[in-house]
Every structure is written in C-alpha cells, then in structure tokens.
Amino acid sequence: MYSFDVVRPKSVADAVAALGEEEAQALGGGQTLIPSLKQRLAMPSVLVSLAAIDEIKGVSSEGGGLTIGGGTTHATVAKDCAASYPALAAMAGNIGDPAVRNRGTIGGSLANNDPAACYPAAALASGATIVTNTREIAADDYFQGMFTTALEEGEIITAVKLPIPEKAAYIKFEQPASRFALVGVFVAKFTDGVRVAVTGASEEGVFRWTEAEAALSGDFSAAALEGLSVSADGLMTDLHGSAAYRAHLIGVLTKRAVAQA
Amino acid sequence: MPKDHGIGAAQKRREDVRFLTGAGQYTDDINVYGQTYCHFLRSDVAHGKITSLDTSAAEAMPGVLRIFTGKDFEGIGGLPCGWQVTDKNGDPMKEPPHPVLAQGKVRHVGDPICAVIAETLDQARDAAEAIELEIEDLPAVVDMRAALETGSAKVHDDLEDNLCYDWQFGSDQAVVDKAFAEAAHVTTLELVNNRLVANPMEPRVAVAEYARAKDESTLYTTSQNPHVIRLLMGAFVLGIPEHKLRVVAPDVGGGFGTKIFHYAEEAFVTFAARQINRPVKWTSTRSEAFMSDAHGRDHVTKIELALDAENNFIGLRTDTLANMGAYLSTFSSSVPTWLHGTLMAGNYKTPAIQVNVKAVFTNTVPVDAYRGAGRPEATFQLERLVDKAARELGVDPIKLRRQNFIESFPYATPVAVEYDTGDYVATMDKLEEMIGIPGFAARRAESEAKGKLRGLGVNCYIEACGIAPSNLVGQLGARAGLYDAATVRVNATGSISVMVGAHSHGQGHETAFPQVVADMLGIDESMIDIVHGDTSKIPFGMGTYGSRSLAVCGSAMVRATEKIINKAKKIAAHLMEASEGDIELKDGMFTVAGTDKSVAWGDVTLAAYVPHNYPLTEIEPGLEETAFYDPANFTYPAGAYACEVEVDPETGKVTIERFAAADDFGNVVNPMIVEGQVHGGLAQGIGQALLENCVYDADGQLLSASYMDYAMPRAGDVPFYMVDHSCATPCTHNPLGVKGCGEAGAIGSPPAVVNAVLDALNHAGHDVAHIDMPVSPHRVWQAMQG
Amino acid sequence: MTKVTMTVNGKSVSKEVRGNMLMTEFLRDELHLTGTHVGCDTSQCGACNIHVNGETVKGCTIFAAECDGAEVGTIEGQANADGTLNVIQQAFQDHHGLQCGFCTPGMVMSAATLLKENPKPTEAEIRHYLEGNICRCTGYHNIVKAIMAASGQDVSTIAAE
Structure with missing residues (x-):
C-alpha cells in the first residue's frame, strides 16, 4: 500500500468535510477497497472511515418500507431484516463469508457497484431509493454501468430506502473462485408489478430484465417465463462462463427465484 | 481394543498444541x-x-x-x-x-x-x-502444440526449438503395434490434465x-x-x-511439492x-x-487401449505433451517421465505398453511436482480410458477392471517397475461395500425425484512412492541419491532425540515417528522427540515428498534404533554379567533369558554416559547412532475409489454426494494421521476435478492470478469422506512394511469424479464421451448442449 | 502516524501506527503476536481471522486505526487461563482438525464465533460458515467434525456408514 492517513469522523458532516481534502477517499467496510489498496491500485492521501458514524447505521421500518443506514453491515441486514424482508436478509447473509459480512456495508457495496455484487440487484429489483448527504436517487437512475454510479465526488450514501415487496427471492449462482455472482437474479413482486434485476452477467453491470417483468406482472409463475430468453449480446465472457451460459443461467435462476418467492 | 501406544495407535498429535495456540514458528x-x-x-x-x-x-x-x-x-x-x-x-x-x-x-x-x-x-x-x-x-509461446510447430517463437534463443526432450519408454514398438493390429476393439481418448497451483x-x-x-x-x-x-x-x-x-x-x-x-x-x-x-x-x-511458485500438471495426452475379443487389455500406448514452463525447475523433467511413464500399467496386466512424452518450453511459470507428481496424470488418463472402453463395449466398468487386475505378486510391468505386493481385488471388494453399490439405484431415483442427475464413478490407482532406490534413479538421470538418514541420540536419563532428514509440514512426524521408536524400545513416546528442519542439527536428509518420509526416513530411523538396541544390549549384558546373546528387551527392560535378572532402560543409558561400570575396552561410551537408508525398490500403494455426484441439469453444477476410498498403504503407524492425509488428498483431487484451473491467455498473461479466479476447494465443496485402509499388504522390502499415504487421495480421486459426472450425463441420455477438468458448471452445460 | 489504544486478549495496548498499517501487521510486527497468519492478499483465505468486539473479521482487511478503542481477540488469547486448550482447540486436536497448522488460528477464531451465534450447528451450517476459511491440508472433514464435537454433538458415526 502507498502511505495514507485514516480518519474516523463521528458524523456525516465531519465525513463530508474530510472527503473535501485532496485525494481523500471514503472507506466503508473496506472489504473491496483494502485488497485493491494492497495491489497499489489507488493512491489516496487520506481514507475517511465511515465506520464510526452511528447516524448511518441500523435498520428501521416505516410506512411499509425499510430504511437501512449506509454504514449497516451485511451481517446486521441479515439479522435485522429477517422478519421484515426475508429475501433481502437471505441475500445479505450469503455475501462473501462471515468475516466479510461483519465489515462490508450496504453503502459500500452500492457505491462500488461491482458488476457481480449482490446488493445492486436487491436495490434495483426493490425499486430502492439511494439517500445521500445531499439528495435521494432512484435506483433506476443510480446504477450507470460497471463500477459507475450517479454519486458525485465526496457524496456519501447515508441510507437506502427499500419498499418491501409482497414476495421476493434472490438466487445467486456463484462464481466458484470469488464466490461473487456468476449470475444473480433478484425478483420482487409488488402490488403494481414485478421487478427483476440481474447481476453478474452484463458488461454494463446490474440491469432489469424487462421482458420477464412484463410476463411476471401478468402471471407471477415460473411458467410465465417459458419461451423468454435474454440475448447473450453485451453479457460477460470470462474464465468461468461464456455470455451464452450467463444468458441461459439468467432464465434458469429467474424461474427459480419466482418459484422460491 | 484400539492400541494407545506404539505402532498402530491413533495418538493425538503433539505438534497441535503449538499450532492451536498461535505458538508455531513459521x-x-x-x-x-x-x-x-x-x-x-x-x-x-x-x-x-x-x-x-x-x-x-x-x-x-x-x-x-x-x-x-x-x-x-x-x-x-x-x-x-x-x-x-x-x-x-x-x-x-x-x-x-x-x-x-x-x-x-x-x-x-x-x-x-x-x-x-x-x-x-x-x-x-x-x-x-x-x-x-x-x-x-x-511473441509469447503459450500453447504446447503451437510451441512445437516449425517457425514458432522460441522461449530460449540458443535452443533449436521449444522441445526439451522427446522421451520414449516401455515395450518394443513392434510388440505394441502387434497388439493394436490384433485388437478386437481400440478405445482412444484425448484429454488435458489441467494446470494447477499448489497453494499451500x-x-x-x-x-x-x-x-x-x-x-x-x-x-x-x-x-x-x-x-x-x-x-x-x-x-x-x-x-x-x-x-x-x-x-x-x-x-x-x-508444501504439496511446490x-x-x-x-x-x-x-x-x-x-x-x-x-x-x-x-x-x-x-x-x-x-x-x-x-x-512452480505450478503442477499441465499435460495434453492422447491414449489408446487395445482389447481382445474377451475384453482383456492387450496393449496401451500414450502420447503426452508436458509443459515445462519457461525454465526447468528442480525436478520438473522427472515428473512426466519416470514418475508418470512407469505407472502406466496401473493395476492391470496389460502386456504391451508404450509411453511417449514430449516436454515443451513455454512462456509460463515453470511446472514441477505437485502432490502425486506424474502419477495423477498417469492414473487419470488410464482410468478415464478404461471407463470409456467399458461404455463403448457396454460392459460394467468395475467388471472390466476386475477382469484385467494383476493378481499375482511380485509383478514386473512392461514399464520397468516391479510391484512387490498388492491385492486389487480386496480393495475393490471393500470399495463396493463402502459405497454401497446395491443401494445406488435407489439413490439415483431419489436424485431424479429432485430433478437432479446422479452418477457413480469408480476407478483404481497405483502409485510408486518411497522415493527412491539411488542406484536405479541414478541410471535414470537423477543427479542426487534419494536415501534418507536418522540419528537416534539417547541421553543419559534415557530420553531420546531423533534427528531426521524428513521434514514435517503437516504430516505429523513429530507424533508418528516417536511411536515407531517407542514401539521398538518399549518405552513411552513422551520420552522421545523428533528434531527436523535444520541442517545444523540433523545428519543429512533428502526431505519429504513422494510419500517417502516413513518408508525411507522411517526405515533409517528403524536401522539407527536397531543399532542402539544392539549397543544397549552389550551394556546390559555387562551390567548383568551375562552373555549378550541372552539379553532380551521388552517394555523398556533388559532381561537375561531364563533368569529373573533385569536392568531398566534408564540404567543402561545412564551407564553409557557414566561409564564407571562399563566395558570400555570393547565399546565406546555414549549412546548415539546414525543410519542412512536407501530403499531397495519403490513402494506401491494402491486402491480403489468411488464417487457419487449429482448434476443439476439446468445449470451443469456438480455436487459430490458420496466419496469412498479403499487404500492399501501396507502397515500403518498412526491411522488417524493416515486418514487425515487421505482426506486432504481427496480434497485436492476433487479440487482438480471440479474447481481448480490455472489459465493463461494467448499472450501469456496469467488469468487465474488470485483466489478471485483460481477456485480453491472450500468446506462447502466437499462431503464427509469414507476412507479405509484395512486391505493392507505390507511392503516387502522396508523394515516397517509401510508404503506411504500422502499422495494417494490426490492421485486416485480425479478420475472417480469425472467418471461419475459422465455416468450421470450418459444415463440421462447425453452422449458425452469426455469433459476436461475442471468439470465446471459451464463445461457440463456445454457438454449437455451437444 | 496515529495513536491507537485497544485491548488485545484482555490487555490494553497503545501504539503509534501508520495509517496504512493493517491489523495483521499491528499484531505480528508491533505486538509480536505471530499466531495470526497472512495467507492471501484478496481477503479470502481467513488465516488472519481475529475477533474485533466479539465478531470475526479478517485481520488483513481492517486497519489498526479502525480498531482504536476496540476489544481484540487473537489465537494467542483463546486457551484457558491455565494454558490448557479450550473446548474448540481441544476438539481440533482430538479430531485431527489440523495438519500444517497455518490456517488453524483462523479456523479456531471462526469456529468460536460460529458456536457463539449457533451453539449446535448442522454440518451444512458449519460448512457454510467456513466459506471464508481455506484449508489446503485437511480436506475439511476433520475440521467440520471437530466443530461438531466442540458443540457437544455426537460425531462417532460420521462417514462410518
């Protein structure tokens, strides 16, 4: 690692101020950032740890929805959302491993927007709202391609608001080495329609499978997906699977998610 | 009653205490x-x-x-x-x-x-x-076939081309040609033995x-x-x-070789x-x-089996390209040749065998021995081939193997080695019992009811361990002797330090080696410590690899202990004023046969260091002996393995449902440690079969360069294993009758897994002859697409 | 440099640390607690697992500065007060749940929080919990068995079908 300082502000305001410094970078749980720092892929002057900011931690429910602080760990989401939003809790409880879940945060995952991460699929399928220190961003506007989001420099995710669907499920087919999603599909059924978000597959990062959404909004059953397929164009090919295989998996996993929801 | 002392006791490992408390010193x-x-x-x-x-x-x-x-x-x-x-x-x-x-x-x-x-x-x-x-x-040289083409870029400018050697071995060409000419059936298989990274x-x-x-x-x-x-x-x-x-x-x-x-x-x-x-x-x-770190495996092979009309194996030939990487690592050249070609007979009495190996330089990390080293490559190609032959002939793959087993020993193979002992029928019988062949149909039906395909794969293996007789390997090109050494230092109070040339890095020598010496002397293991890993403390040693530690270094330790016993008897005879020939040692006591005279171990050791009453004119004071042991032959552990898999037909994902390993390791000193060695080998073999793959792109960039892309087996990827080593035929040429157990699991398991996947697919109507390892979900899915 | 104060295995320590100093470096180089190992640099192997405020975290993926004020536990603090092995450590020895010993500290630390959260885990739950602990020696069989035994479950029939 290059040399840098670590600061631990206790409030969002202090964190925002600290991030105003030249070459300052936010540090969530660090589970992705720290390995990349070890490879010397980033050269921050100061890392602003968000882990000591109590105001962005925890889960609360209001008006049929959940508000999850941006600094809430995967382990906390897995535990505290188990009753209110079991599909989300199960997803969080399967990210990485227990040690990663004890550090990694929802805000950190969404800010990073790894194309194979789980949270982007959950947020997009849930129609979440990403709350920052300056504004609220609809998930549909937030994800802008692999490792790219609507966040501005120095903007911090303070919370994520998620409407709770009537039914939902997330199925992850793991890449065997990293255990990220080779393909992950999150299906959420709301009274006014179904949302299907796919991670791990596209070169553009997480996306909604709108044909499946239309079919499922009329008939929420695996059978409704018969005959539908995703084009392999624009899907990733790597050591672990071709674009065609990923396209195939999207169909299989979507059906399984619907069946499980 | 299980033994709690000496050879055969499942003693808990003494080294564990430091490792479990963070007190190890790496x-x-x-x-x-x-x-x-x-x-x-x-x-x-x-x-x-x-x-x-x-x-x-x-x-x-x-x-x-x-x-x-x-x-x-x-x-x-x-x-x-x-x-x-x-x-x-x-x-x-x-x-x-x-x-x-x-x-x-x-x-x-x-x-x-x-x-x-x-x-x-x-x-x-x-x-x-x-x-x-x-x-x-x-221009980077990556693919072995391309590397051998005329006009290929060269890894080493001073060489003519990228060929390190073209090696041929086994029966005469005419004999092999005749077998194939007379064959009623020939089965051919082309396959890749995937490049691995050892990853201790x-x-x-x-x-x-x-x-x-x-x-x-x-x-x-x-x-x-x-x-x-x-x-x-x-x-x-x-x-x-x-x-x-x-x-x-x-x-x-x-270590695992690397x-x-x-x-x-x-x-x-x-x-x-x-x-x-x-x-x-x-x-x-x-x-x-x-x-x-040197990588492992990376062979591309074409193998052919000739069978007569009664399905007897009559000829075998195999042609392999072996990747050396950019430079020759320490033992790289021996792996695809003497550790591979000599094992091509497997457990079968095939009379004519020819092995060809071309070793190739490429712009990749050097390739050398990795757990099994050459023997997994031999086993995989042979046991995949036999399975393919059985499918082509419509015969039961176990029956085909049994029919061709070597049944009388010693057996000289057409590929230079002589198996001293073995009982392949016994391990196969045991395996069938362990995996429960009669229950398989019901288990398959259960899997099918869940929408899964189920397959059963079986194979045998043989390995040459206890590396190695120095005069033989010297003729074959080794530039070192492969004996080992041990010094047994008995202290004045009777406690013992044994300085051994073997190195323990997980094998539990610090626990198992004292069991041998304790057994021989009839004293408690707690009086004996093993010293290893420091050239200033041990006499000499060729180290630990090739499942050799107990067979070779353990034998040196036995020889040195025998010398100790001989000298101690002389001292005891003097102390009891008896004839040396009448002295017996049992349970740490020296007695004079036919009398009630005795002296304890500690009396004798004290006399050796305080020689006041001592035969100083006949023997030196002190009690310390060294022995070097050079084995007369390799040892030949063998066994039969079975694997049951479920395949998810929609995703291609394979899960291991059951795994059974019946091994013949000869005599066993610590069965707990032996079982642990097999478990670890199995996970590495299953890892090779399902998960692990070291991949370069066409430019020679390493794509699987971290655990993000190189899939290590985790706890969730493997089952509880059923292991057995009761079908033991002791080695005939070392004093302990031991054969070695460190590599068996990694050698024997890959074909069982792949055979099981192919059984599942073919039973479900997919006409799939072979899938290269790792049998990843993607590859299984592709195979099912036809 | 930042001054950090934390409790490590029950003992308070204060040190000046670099911002980029990981807990693994802090423990190994500053405190000479070398039982916490480093097996990878991609936060996957778990040889570095330690406890921070009672939770298992990867010591190689958390800065010392982030542990200011924390209660930290390492393998060196796991044995009983009289130096004997604790229940989990003893089960690992009894069931041969380790070979080379390098991944072992991380395994023991993970097992401890698993059993705290889930006192009687099933085989599948143990295997899932060990997702982030890679062992190259044991094939996991005896590790899973040891953790089941440490939780008081009967392991005598495992794989003896």
Whole structure:
C-alpha cells in the first residue's frame, strides 16, 4: 500500500468535510477497497472511515418500507431484516463469508457497484431509493454501468430506502473462485408489478430484465417465463462462463427465484 | 481394543498444541535483528527483451540500500535441474540456463528482473516503481502444440526449438503395434490434465543472514527439504561450502511439492545478505505466489487401449505433451517421465505398453511436482480410458477392471517397475461395500425425484512412492541419491532425540515417528522427540515428498534404533554379567533369558554416559547412532475409489454426494494421521476435478492470478469422506512394511469424479464421451448442449 | 502516524501506527503476536481471522486505526487461563482438525464465533460458515467434525456408514 492517513469522523458532516481534502477517499467496510489498496491500485492521501458514524447505521421500518443506514453491515441486514424482508436478509447473509459480512456495508457495496455484487440487484429489483448527504436517487437512475454510479465526488450514501415487496427471492449462482455472482437474479413482486434485476452477467453491470417483468406482472409463475430468453449480446465472457451460459443461467435462476418467492 | 501406544495407535498429535495456540514458528514469524526487506520487480509480460534498465533514480529513494539486477549475477550459477532425462535419440535433454535475476530477457509473467533491498517493505516497493525499465515485447509461446510447430517463437534463443526432450519408454514398438493390429476393439481418448497451483496456505518466505566474521550464511526458508536446498544453492548457485551454509526450514505451512524446489528468491536473499552484510527478508504475497511458485500438471495426452475379443487389455500406448514452463525447475523433467511413464500399467496386466512424452518450453511459470507428481496424470488418463472402453463395449466398468487386475505378486510391468505386493481385488471388494453399490439405484431415483442427475464413478490407482532406490534413479538421470538418514541420540536419563532428514509440514512426524521408536524400545513416546528442519542439527536428509518420509526416513530411523538396541544390549549384558546373546528387551527392560535378572532402560543409558561400570575396552561410551537408508525398490500403494455426484441439469453444477476410498498403504503407524492425509488428498483431487484451473491467455498473461479466479476447494465443496485402509499388504522390502499415504487421495480421486459426472450425463441420455477438468458448471452445460 | 489504544486478549495496548498499517501487521510486527497468519492478499483465505468486539473479521482487511478503542481477540488469547486448550482447540486436536497448522488460528477464531451465534450447528451450517476459511491440508472433514464435537454433538458415526 502507498502511505495514507485514516480518519474516523463521528458524523456525516465531519465525513463530508474530510472527503473535501485532496485525494481523500471514503472507506466503508473496506472489504473491496483494502485488497485493491494492497495491489497499489489507488493512491489516496487520506481514507475517511465511515465506520464510526452511528447516524448511518441500523435498520428501521416505516410506512411499509425499510430504511437501512449506509454504514449497516451485511451481517446486521441479515439479522435485522429477517422478519421484515426475508429475501433481502437471505441475500445479505450469503455475501462473501462471515468475516466479510461483519465489515462490508450496504453503502459500500452500492457505491462500488461491482458488476457481480449482490446488493445492486436487491436495490434495483426493490425499486430502492439511494439517500445521500445531499439528495435521494432512484435506483433506476443510480446504477450507470460497471463500477459507475450517479454519486458525485465526496457524496456519501447515508441510507437506502427499500419498499418491501409482497414476495421476493434472490438466487445467486456463484462464481466458484470469488464466490461473487456468476449470475444473480433478484425478483420482487409488488402490488403494481414485478421487478427483476440481474447481476453478474452484463458488461454494463446490474440491469432489469424487462421482458420477464412484463410476463411476471401478468402471471407471477415460473411458467410465465417459458419461451423468454435474454440475448447473450453485451453479457460477460470470462474464465468461468461464456455470455451464452450467463444468458441461459439468467432464465434458469429467474424461474427459480419466482418459484422460491 | 484400539492400541494407545506404539505402532498402530491413533495418538493425538503433539505438534497441535503449538499450532492451536498461535505458538508455531513459521518462517515469516522469524525476524532477525537489523533485517532489511526485499521486493522483486517482476516481469509483467510473458516474453520480452530488456532494452533498458536504469535503477539510479530508484537507488536514491529513501531507505533503499541496494538494487540488484541480472548484471550482479553474471558469472554466478543459475538454478540447477536435478534430473537429466535422455531423449529417445540418446541425447540429453535441453537444459537452458535459469538465472536468479533475468539476464537480458524475461520469459514468463513473474520472472524476477530486479531486487530492491530497503529498510522497510513499503520503501522497497516505492523504489521498485521508480526503476526505469523498458521491455520490448516478443511473441509469447503459450500453447504446447503451437510451441512445437516449425517457425514458432522460441522461449530460449540458443535452443533449436521449444522441445526439451522427446522421451520414449516401455515395450518394443513392434510388440505394441502387434497388439493394436490384433485388437478386437481400440478405445482412444484425448484429454488435458489441467494446470494447477499448489497453494499451500503459507506463501513462501526466505530470510537470510550472514556472519561476516565467521563467513557463515544462514537461510530460513519455507522448504520441504533443507538439505536439498543447501546442496543445490551452495554447490550450484552461490558456491558456498556446506559447512559455511546453514539452511533452516522451521514450521512450514504446507508444501504439496511446490516447496521442494530451489527457488531464485532464497538464493537471492542469501547472496544479498552477504553483499550488503545485513539480514534480508522476503515474504511472498499470494499474488506473487501465483506467478512464482512452480505450478503442477499441465499435460495434453492422447491414449489408446487395445482389447481382445474377451475384453482383456492387450496393449496401451500414450502420447503426452508436458509443459515445462519457461525454465526447468528442480525436478520438473522427472515428473512426466519416470514418475508418470512407469505407472502406466496401473493395476492391470496389460502386456504391451508404450509411453511417449514430449516436454515443451513455454512462456509460463515453470511446472514441477505437485502432490502425486506424474502419477495423477498417469492414473487419470488410464482410468478415464478404461471407463470409456467399458461404455463403448457396454460392459460394467468395475467388471472390466476386475477382469484385467494383476493378481499375482511380485509383478514386473512392461514399464520397468516391479510391484512387490498388492491385492486389487480386496480393495475393490471393500470399495463396493463402502459405497454401497446395491443401494445406488435407489439413490439415483431419489436424485431424479429432485430433478437432479446422479452418477457413480469408480476407478483404481497405483502409485510408486518411497522415493527412491539411488542406484536405479541414478541410471535414470537423477543427479542426487534419494536415501534418507536418522540419528537416534539417547541421553543419559534415557530420553531420546531423533534427528531426521524428513521434514514435517503437516504430516505429523513429530507424533508418528516417536511411536515407531517407542514401539521398538518399549518405552513411552513422551520420552522421545523428533528434531527436523535444520541442517545444523540433523545428519543429512533428502526431505519429504513422494510419500517417502516413513518408508525411507522411517526405515533409517528403524536401522539407527536397531543399532542402539544392539549397543544397549552389550551394556546390559555387562551390567548383568551375562552373555549378550541372552539379553532380551521388552517394555523398556533388559532381561537375561531364563533368569529373573533385569536392568531398566534408564540404567543402561545412564551407564553409557557414566561409564564407571562399563566395558570400555570393547565399546565406546555414549549412546548415539546414525543410519542412512536407501530403499531397495519403490513402494506401491494402491486402491480403489468411488464417487457419487449429482448434476443439476439446468445449470451443469456438480455436487459430490458420496466419496469412498479403499487404500492399501501396507502397515500403518498412526491411522488417524493416515486418514487425515487421505482426506486432504481427496480434497485436492476433487479440487482438480471440479474447481481448480490455472489459465493463461494467448499472450501469456496469467488469468487465474488470485483466489478471485483460481477456485480453491472450500468446506462447502466437499462431503464427509469414507476412507479405509484395512486391505493392507505390507511392503516387502522396508523394515516397517509401510508404503506411504500422502499422495494417494490426490492421485486416485480425479478420475472417480469425472467418471461419475459422465455416468450421470450418459444415463440421462447425453452422449458425452469426455469433459476436461475442471468439470465446471459451464463445461457440463456445454457438454449437455451437444 | 496515529495513536491507537485497544485491548488485545484482555490487555490494553497503545501504539503509534501508520495509517496504512493493517491489523495483521499491528499484531505480528508491533505486538509480536505471530499466531495470526497472512495467507492471501484478496481477503479470502481467513488465516488472519481475529475477533474485533466479539465478531470475526479478517485481520488483513481492517486497519489498526479502525480498531482504536476496540476489544481484540487473537489465537494467542483463546486457551484457558491455565494454558490448557479450550473446548474448540481441544476438539481440533482430538479430531485431527489440523495438519500444517497455518490456517488453524483462523479456523479456531471462526469456529468460536460460529458456536457463539449457533451453539449446535448442522454440518451444512458449519460448512457454510467456513466459506471464508481455506484449508489446503485437511480436506475439511476433520475440521467440520471437530466443530461438531466442540458443540457437544455426537460425531462417532460420521462417514462410518
């Protein structure tokens, strides 16, 4: 690692101020950032740890929805959302491993927007709202391609608001080495329609499978997906699977998610 | 009643206490006063010419002590290869130089170019970034077939081409040709044995210090064989005589072959410590390990089996391309030849066998022994082939194997080795019982009810362990003897230190070896300690690999203990005023046959060191003996393995549902440790079959360069295993009757897994002849697409 | 440099640390607690697992500065007060749940929080919990068995079908 300082502000305001410094970078749980720092892929002057900011931690429910602080760990989401939003809790409880879940945060995952991460699929399928220190961003506007989001420099995710669907499920087919999603599909059924978000597959990062959404909004059953397929164009090919295989998996996993929801 | 003492007892491991409490001492735990840190600048291209290299700016950076380049190693030896293979034309293999730091050219991603020594590691890394280096890219040689084509780019400019050797072995050509000409059926299979990265959990580390006033160097290194490193580094690379060079391999966090070899980094830190007169430490990161630890396997093979009308195996021929990588690592040349070709008979009495191996240089990390080393490659091709033959002929694959088993021993194979003992029928019987063949149909039906396909795969294996008879391997090109040594030092009070040449890095020698000595002397194991891993403390030793420690070093220990007993009897005879021939040793007491006279072990040992009443004119005081043991033959562990898998037909994902291993290891000293060795081997074999794959792209970039892309088996990928070693036919030529158990699991398991997947697919109507490892979900899905 | 104060295995320590100093470096280099190992650089192998405020985290993926004020536990603090092995450590020895010992500290630390959260885990739950602990020696069989035994479950029939 290059040399840098670590600061631990206790409030969002202090964190925002600290991030105003030249070459300052936010540090969530660090589970992705720290390995990349070890490879010397980033050269921050100061890392602003968000882990000591109590105001962005925890889960609360209001008006049929959940508000999850941006600094809430995967382990906390897995535990505290188990009753209110079991599909989300199960997803969080399967990210990485227990040690990663004890550090990694929802805000950190969404800010990073790894194309194979789980949270982007959950947020997009849930129609979440990403709350920052300056504004609220609809998930549909937030994800802008692999490792790219609507966040501005120095903007911090303070919370994520998620409407709770009537039914939902997330199925992850793991890449065997990293255990990220080779393909992950999150299906959420709301009274006014179904949302299907796919991670791990596209070169553009997480996306909604709108044909499946239309079919499922009329008939929420695996059978409704018969005959539908995703084009392999624009899907990733790597050591672990071709674009065609990923396209195939999207169909299989979507059906399984619907069946499980 | 299970034994709790001596040979055969499942004693708990004494070394565990330090490992479980964080008190182990691994090489990276060693810090020497005044130590400096070393960072290697490595090539990021597979093949290139160094056109300019300027370290001056980097040398001026804070904390930098010195930067070494290839120039510093001009005229100094390169890393040697320990085995010369002879080409079928009688020529020696091509042996290009393997410099410690690159000399003008880089030949694989990770090839070390410069080494920066600084006061801190961060300073060394900062300086490495400031080195001005220009490399002119050259075309990379990656694919072995392309490497052998005329006009291919060459890894080594001074060689004619990329062929290291073309080796042929086995029965006469005419005999093999005749078998194939007369065959009623010929089964042919082309397959790849996937390149693997050994990945012991402890990355390599080397710490060197130099005592200038005494001109003595000490190297602490993560090695399976410190004496081998001392020999190779001292004699061939740095020119340091043995008495001025101490090599210590303390607690080592797993080896699996990749810590046998002599590496550039350990030679470098030893060299640099002398140059700068400060201790130098290098600790590999895992990322660095992927591009600098020798890799394993990487064979491409075509194999053919000739059968007569009664399905007897009458001929076998196999043609393999073996990847050597960019340079010859220490034992690389022997792996696809003498550790592979000699095992091609397997468990079968095939009378005519011919083996061809072409070893090929490529712009990849050197390839050398990895758990099993050559024997997994032999087993995989043979046992996949037999399974394919059974499917083509419509016969039961177990029946086909049984029909062709070797049943009388000793058995001389057409590929030079003589199996001393074995009982392949017994292990197969045991296996069938363990896996529960009659219940398989019901288990398959259960899987099918869940929408899954189920398959059963079976195979046999044989291995040659207890490496190796020195005179034989010398004829075959080995440049070292492969005996081992032990010193048994009995102290005045009767406690014992046994200094052994074997090195324990997970095998539990510290527990199992005392069981042998305790058994022989009739004293408690707690009186005996094992000393290993330090050339200044042990007589000599070739180290631990090839499942040799107990068979070879254990035998040396037995011989030395026998000498101790002989001398102790002389002392006891003197003390009891009896004839030496009448002395018996039992339960730690010396008695005179037919009398009630006795002296205790401790009385005798005390007399040896306080020789007041002692036959000083006949024997020396003291009680310490050394023995070197050179085995008369290899040992031949063998067995039969079975695997049941479920395949998800929609995703192609394979899960291991049941795994059974019936092994014949001969006699067993500590069954708990033996079972653990099998478990670990099985996980590595299952890893090779389902998960692990080391992949380069066409430009020689390593794609599977970390655990993000190299899939290590995790707890959730493997089942509880059923293992058994009760079908034991003791080795006939070593004093313990042991055969070795370290590699069996990794050798025997890959074909069982792949055979099971193919059984599942074919039973479900998919006409799939073979899938290369790793049998990943993607590959299974592709195979099912037709 | 930042000053950090934390409790490590029940003992308070204060040190000046670099911002980029990981807990693994802090423990190994500053406190000479070398039982916490480093097996990879991509936060996957778990040889570095330690406890921070009672939770298992990867010591190689958390800065010392982030642990200011924390209660830290390492393998060196796991044995009973009289130096004997604790229940989990003893089960690992009894069931041969370790070979080279390098991944072992991380395994023991993971097992401890698993059993705290889930006192009687099933085989599948144990295997899932060990997702981030790679062992190359044991094939996991005896590790899973040891953890089941440490939780008081009967393991005598495992794989003896």
